[in-house]
Amino acid sequence: MKPAPFAYHDPRSIEEVLDLLASLDNARLLAGGQSLMPMLNMRVAFPDHLIDLNRVEGLTGIMEEGGSIRIGAMTRQRDIEESEVIRARLPLLAEALSHVGHRQTRNRGTIGGSLCNLDPSAELVAVATALDAVLEVQGSAGIRELSIHDFPVGFMTPALAPEEMLTAIRLPVPPAGHGTAFTEFARRHGDYAIVSAAVLLVLEGSRIARASLTLGGVGAGPLRLRTAEAMLVGGAPSEATFGAAAAECAGIEAMSDPQAPAWYRRRLSAVLTRRALETAAARAAV
């Protein structure tokens, strides 16, 4: 038996989950299990209670409503990747998902699980940040909404109280005439990226009307490049503009780890940002 002993709970409703969270000590929620199960098997995590979300009603589904797409927290990554609505309206999300693990892990892994795990290199966290996602968080006091920008409060630590859970994520659909691109560098296909870049450009005529640039993997959380975004807006989608914006990456604070030193991450950031900008602009143009 690999994991340390725990009590297993498989509630059917959100209310039951919230009751369990409020009454149990040292409990963990089990979503798709593609990160928590390895942690249990390696005994890096040893909760006394495991609350399995896989049979809870009302946590899955993809719906377009009022200019946003709402995705239930337990929706499998594979279902999102292959969803017609997502491919048509949020191609950035579908593109990023093709880099998330492998088919076998996307068959189980969920969007909510990935966001709450909040790995610094997680593709879904970078994309949610680039698209200004709004998170629906439920606790005994009801539902509150939280901007993705306020979600990370530290290394792999989401802004969730112990008795709260993420139930859904809402992604605003960018206006027509936008283009997006996701680029990353990883040692092997499916590995967590050393650095990833998620870009959204909205063009109006020959000018950039809106720009969103997010880097994953450089620091403890996703990094929005606000200065570079401001430089882009109003400019022409040209090589020179993109080069100048990408050059901003030279000044970012990046982490060093056994995979790559900080200077390497900064250099990758500049290259990936430039490539993503060029691709996004080409896609916006057609």
Next chain:
Amino acid sequence: MTARRIALTVNGARHEAETPVRQHLADFLRGTLGLTGTHLGCEHGVCGACTVLLDGRAVRACLILAVQAEGRSVTTVEGLAPDNGPLHPLQAAFCANHGLQCGFCTPGMLTTLAEFLKDSPDPTEEEVRVAISGNLCRCTGYDSIVAATMEAARALREARA
């Protein structure tokens, strides 16, 4: 609360057994049901040797608890072809193309590819490589595995035509 009785379908047959709640599905299949075709390499989701089909979808059996398979349908490598019947086209093509050497990774390769070829009956070699990117093979080398898969895909298409 440390053990539960579960009922599930494995390779078309219904099974009922007791399992500790912390036992993962691969150990349940191997240890409790005696189906040792499912292999365990890393037990933390990296190697893909433990891949089985859960309601038709390829998943890592070391990252699922046996209790989570309650009421579901599991297909292991033992269930790809009938006991005394011909091999599955993928198995036949692996034999013919040196798609395995020690065979440790093979059950995971076969189950992963069985699902993949259902969804993508006419893949490119590149797509096959991406499909098995989550399966590590330490001895055969991937070229012959990819060649075997291309041949199996052809055979499956012809069988359907």
